Amino acid sequence: MDGFNKLQELGSKAITAATHIPIAHVESILNKEFDTFQKPQFFGFLSILEREYKIDLSALKQEYLFSRAEEEIPQETSSDITETS
Secondary structure, three states: HHHHHHHHHHHHHHHHHHHOOOOHHHHHOOOOHHHHOHHHHHHHHHHHHHHHHHOOOOOHHHHHHHHHHHHOOOOOOOOOOOOOO
């Protein structure tokens, strides 16, 4: 995740100054707080970052999608699981 490391090195203040993305959103991205974003908003911010810094954030996009998919999977309880014999 080379591009993500570059963002972390730059820090939220420098990123906000260059991209005009609000600092709270930049910090959420750097802290991987995915639940604070809707998909279009998150992908939009990442597109801006990729264009501005000429980096690839596809791994971070995949991590976001995986995180969201896990949240949508209903948690099974022991009563939901049936044994097949």
